[in-house]
Amino acid sequence: MQIDILTPQRDLLGECPLWDVRSQSLYWIDGRSALVHRYTPATGAKAQWQAPAHIGSIALCESGRLLLALEHDFHLLDVDSGALVPLGAGVTHGAERMRLNDGRCDRGGRFVVGSMTLGRAEPEGALYQLAGDRSVTTLDRGIMLANATCFSPDGRWLYFADSHTQQVRRYPYDTATGATGASEVFIDTRQYGSAPDGATVDAEGHLWVALVQAGQLARFTPDGRLERSIQLPVTYVTCPSFGGPGLDTIYLTSISNSGNLLRSDHPDAGAVFAIHGTGVKGLEESRFDDRAISTDKDKVHS
Numbered sequence: 001m002q003i004d005i006l007t008p009q010r011d012l013l014g015e016c017p018l019w020d021v022r023s024q025s026l027y028w029i030d031g032r033s034a035l036v037h038r039y040t041p042a043t044g045a046k047a048q049w050q051a052p053a054h055i056g057s058i059a060l061c062e063s064g065r066l067l068l069a070l071e072h073d074f075h076l077l078d079v080d081s082g083a084l085v086p087l088g089a090g091v092t093h094g095a096e097r098m099r100l101n102d103g104r105c106d107r108g109g110r111f112v113v114g115s116m117t118l119g120r121a122e123p124e125g126a127l128y129q130l131a132g133d134r135s136v137t138t139l140d141r142g143i144m145l146a147n148a149t150c151f152s153p154d155g156r157w158l159y160f161a162d163s164h165t166q167q168v169r170r171y172p173y174d175t176a177t178g179a180t181g182a183s184e185v186f187i188d189t190r191q192y193g194s195a196p197d198g199a200t201v202d203a204e205g206h207l208w209v210a211l212v213q214a215g216q217l218a219r220f221t222p223d224g225r226l227e228r229s230i231q232l233p234v235t236y237v238t239c240p241s242f243g244g245p246g247l248d249t250i251y252l253t254s255i256s257n258s259g260n261l262l263r264s265d266h267p268d269a270g271a272v273f274a275i276h277g278t279g280v281k282g283l284e285e286s287r288f289d290d291r292a293i294s295t296d297k298d299k300v301h302s
Contacts, residue, residue, distance in 0.1 A: 001277040003232065006251065007039055007046070010270035014253030015198065016057045016102070017272065019243025021284050026243055026251055027066065028272060029055045032259050036066065036077065041244070049077055051084065057103035059111050061290040069113050071099040074130060076290065087293065089134040091115065095124040102147045102198060102239075107155030108175040109289030112139070114146020114160065119260065121145070121164045129178055132289040139171075139180050148199035148209060152222075153283060159186065159207060161196040168196050168209060187224050192216070198239025198253075203281045210237045210252065212262070217252060217275070234269045236262045242282020250275040250282075
């Protein structure tokens with residue numbers, strides 16, 4: 001196994017890596033800097049886009065655009081023109097000083113994203129589902145810090161963590177309707193010395209979880225047993241994603257300064273890591289179904 005650093009760039013709050021099989025590029029965000037990044041390993045080409053507010057997470061879209069979850073609403077980014085336009089959908093937070101955070105698309109083209117309270121651990125957040133008709137459904141409430149959102153390969157399980165509880169939960173999920181059942185505890189990460197952060201699944205249905213306080217990436221079996229862990233050179237690793245031509249490279253973002261409790265002076269803190277040689281392949285990222293959505297060009301942010 002080999003661990004490389006993708007580019008010399010260092011993020012404050014690196015999150016949400018997504019491999020785009022169409023362009024053979026990696027997208028990710030520096031949430032705190034409100035930047036979306038793209039890097040194409042085959043050519044070394046780089047691009048970035050500035051958002052008007054903190055970015056919690058992003059999603060690839062069927063149209064080729066990107067969906068951005070900002071503090072309380074959603075925008076669409078045209079990566080060809082740079083146009084960033086409001087989607088016309090958002091959420092009303094239950095308290096002051098909150099924002100949207102981690103999110104992922106389900107196998108049916110909806111975007112599931114959770115919220116978090118800022119500077120405190122209070123259960124004022126929620127888990128939301130955004131559909132292609134711009135409707136927003138609340139799936140769950142009582143959340144402090146939403147993370148680890150992803151879906152089993154068959155779409156029948158929604159994985160999710162409220163990081164402050166140090167537990168990854170799973171919900172039965174109906175891809176056809178977007179309905180969820182009652183959640184259950186899937187993994188308790190306290191025994192591994194860390195709260196869970198971002199997560200993804202591989203083609204075998206195993207769950208990969210970033211253990212943000214331990215500097216480790218852990219792989220769990222479909223029944224919740226620890227199968228392996230990979231130690232990274234920095235402590236605050238945040239979110240994994242499979243990519244590369246064979247979907248067998250794991251890209252992993254990290255933090256140098258979250259603006260809250262997590263800060264590191266390590267020279268590689270904030271890097272995006274590329275992990276090769278695990279012998280595991282991932283799945284193509286699901287896309288938000290935005291094909292019926294047009295946007296008002298007069299609302300473009302420059």
